[in-house]
Amino acid sequence: MLQHILALIIKEFLALLKDKRSRFVLIGPPIIQLVVFGYAATFDLDRVPFAVYDEDNTALSHRLTDRFAGSETFELVSHITHDAEIAPVIDHKHALLVLHIGPRFSDDLAAGESASLQVIVDGRNSNTALLALNYVRTVLLDFSAEWAQEQQRPPPPAILVTRAWYNSNLVSQWFIVPGIIGLLTLVVSLLVTALSVAREREEGTFDQLLVTPLRPVEILIGKSVPGLIIGLLESTFIVLVTLWWFEVPLRGHIDALYLGLLLFLLANIGIGLMISSLAVTQQQGLLGAFLFLVPAVILSGFATPIANMPEAVQYLTLINPMRYFMVIVRGVFLEGAGYELLAAQYWPMAVIAFFSLSSAGWLFRRRMY
Amino acid sequence: MSATKAQLSHRRLIGMVRKESLQILRDPSSIAIAFILPVVMLLLFGYGVSLDAKDVRIGFVIETPDSVTSDIRAAFAQSDYFVPVTFHTIQKAEQAMRQREIDGIVWMQSDFSHRLHNGSGAPIGVIVNGVDANQARITEGYILGAWQTWLTHYSERRGLPQAFPIALEQRVWFNPAVRSRDFLVPGLVAVIMTLIGALLTALVVAREWERGTMEALLVTPIHIRELLMGKLIPYFILGMGGMLLTVAMAVWQFDVPLRGSFLVLLAASALFMLVALAMGLLISIVAKNQFVAGQVAIIVTFLPAFILSGFIFDINSMPTAIQWLTHLIPARYFVAILQTVFLAGNVWAVILPNAAALALMAFIFLMLVRRKAGKRLE
Amino acid sequence: MSEATSPAIQFTGLSKSFAGARPVVALDQLTLQVGRGKVTGLIGPDGAGKTTLMRIAAGLLLPDTGDIHVLGEDMREASLQVQSRIGYMPQRFGLYEDLSVQENLDLYADLQGVPPAERDARHRELMRMTGLAPFTARLAGRLSGGMKQKLGLACTLISRPEVLLLDEPTVGVDPVSRRELWAIVYRQVKEQHMSVLLSTAYLDEAERCDDVILLHEGKLLGQQKPADFSAPMQGRVWAVHAALGKRRLQQQLDLNPAVLDALTEGRQVRVVTHDSHTPPDTLIAGLPGAHIEAVAPRFEDAFIARLQQHKLTPSTLTSTPPQSPSSDDNAVIQASELSRYFGDFIAVNKVSFDVKRGEIFGLLGANGAGKSTTFRMLCGLLPVSSGSVRVAGVDLRSAASQARARIGYMAQRFSLYGNLSVQENLNFFASAYGLSGKVKRERIRASMDDFELTPFAGSAALTLPLGFKQRLALAAALMHRPEILFLDEPTSGVDPLARREFWWHINALAESGVTVLVTTHFMDEANYCDRLVIMADGEVLAEDSPEQLRARFHKTGEEEASMEDAFIALIEQHQQREAAA
Incomplete structure (x- = not known):
């Protein structure tokens, strides 16, 4: 039995790695994607272009403008002198927001009345708009606190003291890059397995396997182990890049991460082999893998939280192994979570792995065609 | 003689188009790729992808409950964004946060009311879970807003001086309700159609090679341009059908306002469809094998369109080098056009340069297709 | 060379090699002609360069060196024009399996520019000839292998090409359909004065050609009438009968050093000797109840004699005798x-x-x-x-x-x-x-x-x-x-x-x-x-x-x-x- 499996594993590895094209598919895109997406996938705002329409034109209003222009988040791109200029500046995307300081701004402020400041934001990307407004509010709070102090006014009776756990500077890279570990692991393990049976069926070698004394369970193990090994190696590489290149802190235990990784890979391999055994041609295998991959990525909490989804869609995500792995990888990296806290994530992946692997093994021989 | 015989012929082109159309009609998979796939994806993602934090579970730690603290709690509970949960000790709340039962904590210590009355800046402790930095920031913003509202009211009632000397009056243009769906759905249309367009054509030429029909085709007097046109035209019509379906869904199913003109949308879509189809065709011609073509189509379309098109991650926030890279992604231009035409209207200053970029890409891809496709086997 | 008198296809000093991990010289300095109005067979073992030669003639490949003229036109320059005058059926003729018989024909009629007025008559004629008339509405994918091949031929013939190139048209086709295909091809030659170049792995088909080109590893071994190929084999071909199992008899004969080839055929074994001087009695010496008679040589014998480089050594293959008889009956x-x-x-x-x-x-x-x-x-x-x-x-x-x-x-x-x-x-x-x-x-x-x-x-x-x-x-x-x-x-x-x-x-x-x-x-x-x-x-x-x-x-x-x-x-x-x- 062991000898059979070993022979199958060697064969599988040779078949995968001797082909220049499949070697490239396994190594090239994941590395490129890791680096590109690691930098590209960010929600952090940086150098938000803004325009100022300063009708007040006093030392105070200039100070406010400088306050914005001096922050790293904002970048002053133009001064506006007429109402009519506001629309084009926003429409044409020259500026994301316009700071409109009314003519009575400094007078009101000096008189102790509420001085109004208008901010017009481009809402085409509502998330950016929302974040930019939050930044504006923070800058403004600082500015008014400073001004109040200078004028020897009392501070507000209650103040907010905000802290963020796990990611005190709220760097979105810390959120996204560990997510990419899951994303790329999923892509690689699916690519390795989803075509393996379909390709053998199409080339006729699967028949040749079935007439040998090999048992389905041996074929199943022989087909799973290479995917597991390649998946583990590649995700280890990505984990190292996450740690050393992107400098995301690893607060938990690496073994809690690897237990999750193992279960995640098994679940993916099971699903991949299941798709592969159902497919008649490689083409179908590829489409099938793809039709699983796209929703699995989008509905995993990788970029947008599952909690924001409608309830029906949330239920659907329960069969998505990536959803559980996302919690594990971020939990271990950022929260320092251990086995107990992650137990609720481990077992569903184990169940998915068990079901998909056993149905794949069953399909090897039963499939009618 | 050569001039007359080598000329493009209507009959050959029509013959190719008819053949390709019949094949589409007979093969349920291309119909499924063009119509069913985008609808399912748009439904799933249109509902599934949302950045609007709602029902954020906030733990309230009120060590000494009194009228002031319950007033604050009420101010938070009023907001649609929060689901308040009360704790009596900070330890319990922190534990709940560790177990991901709550997303944030608002903490008022036992001397809160006392310090508030003293006017010595009573601290309200706020802890957010920073793992998802974006959601944490949005939550922080909501908490800040709730605090400002409460404090303004409080100062007014007590006759205290203005808590906030500067009143911020915010206007979010194009999307006053700040619904993330309004910007995500047009972007999704672009991401989905990149995929569909490339997938439709990526397989068609490769299929001819694989089934051996290409060799027989190439020996006929057909001109290579007729062959390529014969493939592009039916799939273009098919792809536009899928495109119209998704646009209709965006407008009627997801209630995204269409402020620009439909014609502009149609023209931009046609241009983009041409790019996507040409890209697929190029992949198909170079790969000559359905399997590789499919693999390449997926690698070069879905993930780049998802992450680098500006559909969800703002291109302006990316590092400069990556911003340059996004110029190679056709979906980037289409996302910009779609978001503008849907939400802002016919803003030519945005539409024209992006459309020009799409036209240039279509031209480049078609030229490459023309160069790579030849009537010889090598 | 004026167009009317030029040969159908003229290859001059043609060479073609393919790069790759193991570069292959597919054709090596070939010069040959395919005559007008007759069937020329292209024969040779695997790797002889048959398909490459066909593809060059069809304008699908360009030769590295040398010239190729089809119907007097240079294929390097005028391939598009020539392609409207030739018909080419590749080894796997790509029918569109999801189109019907009629739709496949229509497509090729469009591509070949057959005027609409002539189409109906031409379609009817081809359908009658191929026996596909009852199936015009059927999808090509649901035809049997033989019918597919006939439809492929019909699509190739739709514009009455002057030159017909057929690359192994009968591979994988059953004998009945094979006969029918040949009948159609000969009819075209007779009625339309079509020139046909056809490659085949069936040696009996080669025998039916007017002219045979024998290729081996990209080189021309000969171009003659099939009968001229087999003529020198006179006196070297024998039929042997003996009171032995046919396999045993064949093995025995093969062991004889004078024998080049021994082939079971019914109860008898057909033997080809190395030369015509071998006395027939020496062949059957020691075989029980044997008698031998001379038979007429075939093209196949000539083919074997030219190409069999070394005689097969007796196969040492055996398998262990069955260890455990699994059932009592046999x-x-x-x-x-x-x-x-x-x-x-x-x-x-x-x-x-x-x-x-x-x-x-x-x-x-x-x-x-x-x-x-x-x-x-x-x-x-x-x-x-x-x-x-x-x-x-x-x-x-x-x-x-x-x-x-x-x-x-x-x-x-x-x-x-x-x-x-x-x-x-x-x-x-x-x-x-x-x-x-x-x-x-x-x-x-x-x-x-x-x-x-x-x-x-x-x-x-x-x-x-x-x-x-x-x-x-x-x-x-x-x-x-x-x-x-x-x-x-x-x-x-x-x-x-x-x-x-x-x-x-x-x-x-x-x-x-x-x-x-x-x-x-x-x-x-x-x-x-x-x-x-x-x-x-x-x-x-x-x-x-x-x-x-x-x-x-x-x-x-x-x-x-x-x-x-x-x-x-x-x-x-x-x-x-x-x-x-």
């Missing part, structure tokens, strides 16, 4: 009332037969007759719809995996791992069959020797020449010394030399007691079988020994019926019965 393979449905379609209908130990048993039939389906059910690769299968006493589908160690299997298409090397493939299959350690190493070395694979040990299986792929597949199937060997169209697409060699091994195995079940549509190969069944439409039409079958259709006063005659007669009888019912 039937090693039993099929009874075997049926298989795919939806409404009955692929195999109540097929029954027994195969005895040590027999070579053939399954013959046209494409779509149900051979492969039956075969797959016997191997346990496909569940049966009804009836039962016993192989070595068990049903392979439900039996324990060890039962499968007793069979060897060779699939229709090459089905080993293409990017693994020869050594790696053999290693894998040896392990899969449970061999290990010293036994495994020795077996692998032995089979590399037997099949002369050692020089290719490190090359990827996919890059091997076709004949070597065949050897490798057989080596893998025999790794564990099976007692039963399943061969599904093992020689499909293989050239005549490689086929001979292949059967040479199979005969040796059968002599050592291995039971062989083989499907084939080469009728001459049926002669190697001890018994065979002929199938059509999923049913068994006849079960008998090849000699008896041939005798059954032997008409008095004529030459002995060939296996092909017998087959065609059987199919025709069957079709008449069907039509009557």
